Amino acid sequence: MRILAIETSCDDTALSVVRCEGGLEGPHFVIEQNVVSSQIEVHRPFGGVVPSLAKREHVKNLPVLTEQIFEESRIKNQESGKEGKIIGDIDAIAVTVGPGLAPALWAGIEFAKDLAKKLDKPLWGANHLLGHIYSVYLPQEIGKVEQREIKFPAVALLVSGGHTILARMDALDKIEKLGETKDDAVGEAFDKVAKMLGLPYPGGPEIQKISEAGDAQAIDFPRPMIGSGDFNFSFSGLKTAVLYYLRKQELKANSYKLKADTAASFQNAAIDILVKKTRGAIEESGAQSLILGGGVAANKLLREELTRMSEEVGVNFYTPSAFVHNTDNAAMIAVAAYIDYLRGVKYAPEAQPNLNL
Numbered sequence: 001m002r003i004l005a006i007e008t009s010c011d012d013t014a015l016s017v018v019r020c021e022g023g024l025e026g027p028h029f030v031i032e033q034n035v036v037s038s039q040i041e042v043h044r045p046f047g048g049v050v051p052s053l054a055k056r057e058h059v060k061n062l063p064v065l066t067e068q069i070f071e072e073s074r075i076k077n078q079e080s081g082k083e084g085k086i087i088g089d090i091d092a093i094a095v096t097v098g099p100g101l102a103p104a105l106w107a108g109i110e111f112a113k114d115l116a117k118k119l120d121k122p123l124w125g126a127n128h129l130l131g132h133i134y135s136v137y138l139p140q141e142i143g144k145v146e147q148r149e150i151k152f153p154a155v156a157l158l159v160s161g162g163h164t165i166l167a168r169m170d171a172l173d174k175i176e177k178l179g180e181t182k183d184d185a186v187g188e189a190f191d192k193v194a195k196m197l198g199l200p201y202p203g204g205p206e207i208q209k210i211s212e213a214g215d216a217q218a219i220d221f222p223r224p225m226i227g228s229g230d231f232n233f234s235f236s237g238l239k240t241a242v243l244y245y246l247r248k249q250e251l252k253a254n255s256y257k258l259k260a261d262t263a264a265s266f267q268n269a270a271i272d273i274l275v276k277k278t279r280g281a282i283e284e285s286g287a288q289s290l291i292l293g294g295g296v297a298a299n300k301l302l303r304e305e306l307t308r309m310s311e312e313v314g315v316n317f318y319t320p321s322a323f324v325h326n327t328d329n330a331a332m333i334a335v336a337a338y339i340d341y342l343r344g345v346k347y348a349p350e351a352q353p354n355l356n357l
């Protein structure tokens with residue numbers, strides 16, 4: 001089946017048309033079209049996402065991106081001698097219902113409701129968190145198929161700007177949360193530490209970049225809850241430790257070396273916590289695979305360290321092959337909606353800002 005998916009939970013307006021096949025036993029996906037309009041430049045002056053501005057931008061972008069999708073398919077159809085628009089071939093429209101910023105979610109949902117009515121197609125709600133987990137099934141390139149035979153049980157680590165979750169998966173559709181952050185999400189900690197260092201929003205990629213010039217062993221930052229014996233996380237203490245460290249170094253605060261060492265040492269501590277907890281979860285659940293999703297999955301050091309750990313413990317490691325599928329996108333929403341359809345789960349088309357796994 002072919003799904004047109006819409007994602008507006010935060011600061012990216014995204015649409016995608018995905019062909020979904022194979023059922024729960026052998027799901028595979030072809031991304032036919034994928035468009036994302038980032039609002040980073042709009043929110044950057046505020047150092048973070050402003051919900052009312054996010055809504056305004058989504059409302060502005062959605063019709064433009066939808067028209068772009070239809071225009072692209074009109075051209076494709078003409079080239080292959082077919083009549084009409086792609087919309088005739090779409091089986092359903094999917095939209096993120098949560099978690100996320102309420103005004104941003106509603107912008108997508110209202111638009112999707114109208115579109116579904118106009119095109120006379122069913123409208124399916126989708127869970128953004130499941131989208132991030134299932135994003136490992138997305139092929140790297142548009143128009144290509146890539147079969148992924150992920151063996152279960154698996155452990156999923158979801159790391160984004162709003163969430164840090166470890167989950168056990170006994171099957172594609174059997175997910176049980178093992179633990180999550182008790183305060184800040186890891187991406188949020190990256191963003192806040194970047195702000196302290198005077199780096200622009202979003203901070204994750206900036207911390208990664210400046211860390212390359214720093215010494216990751218320079219400062220021994222704390223690793224909260226690393227030995228707590230469960231699968232929960234805490235990143236707020238680590239963030240505060242960075243703040244106190246920088247206050248003490250006041251005189252040298254503008255030194256590039258100090259910034260690079262602080263960023264690298266912070267990144268090292270945060271990743272150390274993620275990797276140790278994930279290893280514990282794999283060992284306890286006897287997992288055969290590790291799945292990594294969410295915006296922070298784009299982090300190079302995190303990918304390297306998880307690859308190394310996966311080799312050591314003997315599990316297969318999966319993370320989206322294309323970096324654009326780590327951060328928010330609509331293709332992953334199509335995948336989540338397809339899997340929900342297969343397992344008979346339905347989300348009402350209403351914003352659920354605090355929706356969880």
Ligand code: KG4
Binds near residue numbers: 188204205
């Ligand atoms: O999944 P996502 O796009 O949005 C949410 O659902 O939250 O994740 C965004 C988060 C931001 O906190 C951003 O700083 C972080 O992902 N991020 C990174 C990197 N790229 C994005 N964090 C660390 N290293 C990166 N390379």
Ligand code: ZN
Binds near residue numbers: 132
């Ligand atoms: Zn996300």
